[in-house]
Amino acid sequence: MKNVKKLYQHFDYPLFITYIILALFGLLMVYSSSMIQGLNKFDDSTYYFSKQLKHVIIAIPVFLIMAAIPHRHYKEKKAMIAMVAVMLLSLGAVLIFGFGKEEVGSKSWIRTPVGNFQPSEFAKIIIILYFSSFFAKKNEKGTLEQFNKSIGPPLFILGLTAGLVMLETDVGATLIIVFVAMTVILASGLRFKSFLRMIVAMFLVLIPMIGILLLFKRQSILTGSRQGRLMAFMDPFKYPEGSGFQIINSFLAIGSGGLTGLGLGKSVQKLGYLPEPHTDMIFAVISEELGIFGTTIVLGGIGFIVFRAFSLGLKTKSPQARMLAFGLGSLFGIQTVLNIGGLTSVIPLTGVTLPFISYGGTSFILLSLALGILMNVSMFVKKEQSDKGV
Template sequence: MKKRLKKFDYGLIAVVLALSVFGTIMIYSSSYTLSTLQYDHGHYFFMRQLVFLVLGLSVFAVMSFISLKTLGKLSPFLIIISIILLFLVLIPGIGVVRNEARRWLAYPFTFQPSEIVKVFMIIYFAHIYAKKQPYIDQFKKGVLPPLLILAFVFYLILQQPDFGTATHILLICGLIIFFSGVKMRHILLLGSIGLSGLFFIMISQPYRLNRITSFMNTFDDPSGDGYQLINSYISIATSGLSGNGLGNSVQKLGYLPEAHTDFIMAVIVEELGLIAVIFVIGSYLFILYRGIRIAKEVDSLYLRLLALGVTFQIIIQAVFNLGAVSGVLPITGIPLPFISYGGTSLVFTLLSAGILVNISGRRREPAINN
C-alpha cells in the first residue's frame, strides 16, 4: 500500500481537486440570482453541489484504492445495471421529464443514468477488449460482440433523447477499440459506418438539424435558436484579461440560459477573464498529458485501456462543452467536467478520476541507467 501511495500522481490529484473546488465557487456565483428567484435564497444550487462534491470526493478516494481487477470482472453486471437504468428512464411515471427530455430518475433521489452508464461502458470495453487479445484480429469473434451492446446502449440514450451523451459514449468506446490493437481495416470500416450513422441521425430530426444550422448561422434567429449562443458571445466579449470581477456577471441575471450548468464557462470568462480560461484549459491539458503518461507506464493492457478511456471521457466532454460555449461546435447539452452544476456528472467524473489515480499507483518502476 505504501509503495502504491508513493506512485500516486499527486499533480493529477491536485488539479482534479482544484477544478472541483473552483467549479463549486463558480456555481455559487453563476446561480445566486436564479436560486434567489426560485427558492428565496441564493445558496440552493451551491449547497446541493457542495453535498455532491463531498460525496464525489469520497467516491474519488474509494476508487483510488479499489481492486481494478475485480472491477473488470464485474463489468458484465455493470452493463446489465446500465441497460436496466436506461429502460427505467423511458418508462412514463418513472423517468423524469425536463425540457421535453426524459433523462433522469427520481428514486431515491434525482440522478442521470447516462452519466453512470458512461463510466460503466468504459470499464466494460477496457476489460473485454483486453480479454479478447488472442483473437482481436478476428472481426466477428474479437471485435463485433461488444459493439452490439454499444449500439443498444446508444439507441436507448438516443430515445431520451440525448444525442450529445450518446455520441460522447460512442467516441470513447471507439478510442478504446482503436487503442486495443484492432486491425486498421476494421477501424476504417467501423469509422465509416459510425460517421454515416451519426450524420443520418443528425439530419433525421428537425430539432437536431436546427441546432446545427443555428450554430452555423447564429445571428439569423437572435431571439430564437441563436439566443443562448449570442448571450454567451456577449459574456466572452465583455471580459478582458481579468474579467469584471467575481460575482459581477451581467449575463447570468436572466439573459444567459443554463448559466450555472452547460454555459457556466461563459460566466467564468465574463467574471474572471482570460486568466480563468488559461487555468481551465490548462488544467484539462494537464489531465490529458498525465492520463496518457499513466497509460504508457502500466504493463497491463486492461489498465492502459481503462486509463485512456477515463482520460478521454473527461477531455472529450470538456471539448464538447467549451466548443459549444464558444460557438465552435453545436450545443449538445453536455456539462463541463468538475465545474458545471449537476450531481451525477460531478460524482461520476470524480469516480473516473479516482480510477485514473488508482492506475497511476500501479505504474512500473522507471528503468535505472547504469
Template sequence: MVKKILKSYDYSLIIAIVLLCCFGLVMVYSSSMITAVSRFGYEPDHFFQRQKLALLAGGLAFFIMIIFPYRAFLHDKIIKLITFGSIIVLISLFFIGHAAGGAQSWISIGGFSIQPGEFVKLSVIIYLAAVYDKKQSYIDEFGRGVLPPLIFTVLICLFVVIQPDFGTAFIIAMISICMILCSGMAFKSIVKLIALLLLAGVLMAPIVIMKGLFSDEQLSRFVGVTDPFGNIEGAGYQLVNSFYAIGSGGLKGLGLGQGVQKYGYLPESHTDFIMAVIAEELGILGVLFVLILLTFVILKGFSVARKCQDPFGTLLAVGISSMIAIQSMINLGGLTGLLPITGVPLPFISYGGSSILLLMISMGLLVNVSMFTTYRETYKKPLNQEVDQTGNVKQFKRNQTSSIR
C-alpha cells in the same frame, strides 16, 4: 509496503483534480445565485450547497477508488452486473424517468435527480476495457474479437438516443471509438470497423430523420449555431449572450461575482454556459486557468495509458481521458458557436451532481491505475501479481505501441 504505495500516487494529478473541483464550486455559486432566486425562488446558495454535497459524496467515492485494486473490475460477475445493469437502468427511464431539457433521462430519488446516462459512460469504458483485455489473443478476428463489444455499445447508444439524449450518445460513441483504436487490433481490422460504422450511420440517418427523433427544440440548436444573430430572440438567444459575456471579460474580467449576463440573460449560466461566466468575470486568465488544468489532467491520463503494462489499465486510462477531452470540446464548442448546443456540462466546473460524482469515481480509478503503474516501474515488480497472470501483456504492448503512440 504502505510507504511505497503512498510514494507511488501521482499527487500532481490529485492536486489538479482538487483545484478544478474547488474552482468549479466557487463558480457554481457565482453563476447560479441570481438564477436560484429569480428563476426558481430558492435561496442564493441553493445550487452551491447541492454541488457541495455532490462533491463530498464524490470525494468519498474518489478515496475508495484510489485504494480499490482496479483489476477487481475484471471479475466476470462485476462485468455482467455492469452490462445488464446499464441496460436495465436505461430501459427503466421510459417508465419511471422524468424529462428535463427535452430528454427523459432523469430519475428522482429522495429529492435528488440522477442522470443514469452519466454513469453508463463509465460502465461502457469498464466493459470495453475488460472485453478487449480478455480478447487480446484473437483481437484481430472480426467475428469474435470486434463485433460482440461493438454490438453492446451500439445497443447502449440506441437506448440513450431514444430518450432522446444525443449529446450523451455521441460521447459514448466517441469514447468507444478511441478505446477501439487503442485496443491493439491491427490496422486492417480498424479499417473494417470504420467502414461498418459509416455504413450503419448512412442507413440509420434517414430513420432518425423520418421518425422525428429530433424535437423542435433540438433542431433549433442547429439553426442557432448557423445564424445566432439572425435568431437573437429565439434559437440564437443563449449563444449571442454567451458571445457578449466572453467579449466583455477582457484579460482580467469584471471581477468575481460582477458578471452581468447571469442576470437572466444567460439561462444556463451555471451548467452549459458556466465558462462564459468565467470569461466575463475572470477574463482570459480565468479561462486559461481552467483550460490548463483540464489539459493537464487529460494528458496525464494518456501518459498513464502509455506507461501501463496491463491492457485493462491502459484502456481504462484511454477511456477516462477521452471522456474528459470529448466532453470539454463539446461544451466549449457549444458556447463559442463552433458546435450545436447539446447540454453537455464542462467537466469538474459545471453544476451537476451526477456529472461530478461520475468524474470523481473515474478520476479515482485513473489515479489507481497510475499508482499501480508507477509502483511497478519504481520497484520493478507488480503490486498485485494478478497483473502478470493475463498471459497477453507482451503481445498487447507490441500492438499498443503503434495504436497509442
C-alpha cells in the same frame, strides 16, 4: 489491504491536487453564476452552491474508494456482466419512469430515494470499463486480431447503449459514448487495418439504428428547440431574439471578459441573458468575470488530466490499463470540447456539462468516480515502473 497500502505509496498527488483545485474553483463559480437564479426560484442566493457543496463532499470519498479498487477486477466476467446489466436496466428504466426538460423533449433522469440520477452519465464510464476489459481479455488470449470474435459483443452492447440513450434524445451523451468507445478500440492494440474495419462495422450498426430512430421518433428527437440550435449554429445573429439569443449572449460574455475579466460576481450576462448560467453555460460566466485567468484555470486543469491520462496510457505495458487511461482521458477531453465548442458556436449546443465545474450532482460524482479509476491506473503504472527500476 497490504497491496492497497503498497499501491497508495505511488499516489498521484499532482492529479489529486488538480482535482481538488477544479472542484473548489467550480464551487466558487457555481455560487457566483447561480446567485440570481437561486434568489428568483428559491429566495436563497446560496441554494445551488449548498447543493453542489454536498455533491463535492460525497464525491471526494467516492474518488478515494475507486482509487483503492484494483482496475484488474473490472476484467472479471461476473463484474463485466453486472456492470453492463445495471447500465442497460437503468437506461431502460429512464424510458419508462424517466423525466427531463419538456421544452427540448429530453427524458434522461430517474428519481431515486437518494435523489435524481442520470443513467447516461453512468453509461459513459461503463462503456469504457467494458470495452477495455473485453479487449484486454482478447489480447491475453491472442484472439484480438480475430475480427469476427472481437467485434460481436462490444458492437451489440454499444449499439444497444447508444440506441437507448438516443431514445432519451440525449444527443451529447450519445456522441460521448460513441467517441470514447472508438478511443478505447484505437488503444486496444489492433492493427490499423483491423481498427478501420471495426469502425466501419460500428457505423454500419449505428447509422441504420439512428435512421430507424429518426423515422419513428423524429418529432421527439428533432424538437423545435433542437432545430433552433442547429439554425443558431449556422448563423446565431439571424435569430437574435430566438434560437440565437443564448449563443449571442455567450459571445458577449466571453468577449467582454478580456484579459482580466469584469471581476468575480460582476457578470452581466448571468442576469437573465444566459439561461441556466451555472450548468452548461458556466464557462461563459467564468470568461466574463475572470477573463483569461479564469479560463486558464479550467482549461489548464482539465488539460492536465487529459495529458496525464494519455501519458499513462503510453507508459504502461498493461493493455487494460492503457485502454482505461485513453478511454478516461478522452471522456474528460471530449466532454470539455463539446461544452466549450457549443457555447462558442464551433459546434451546435449539446447541453453537455463542463467537467468538475458545472453544477450537477450526477455528473460531478460520476466524473469523480472516473477520475478515481484513473488514479488507480496511475498508481499501477508508477508501481509497474518502480518494480522495473525505471
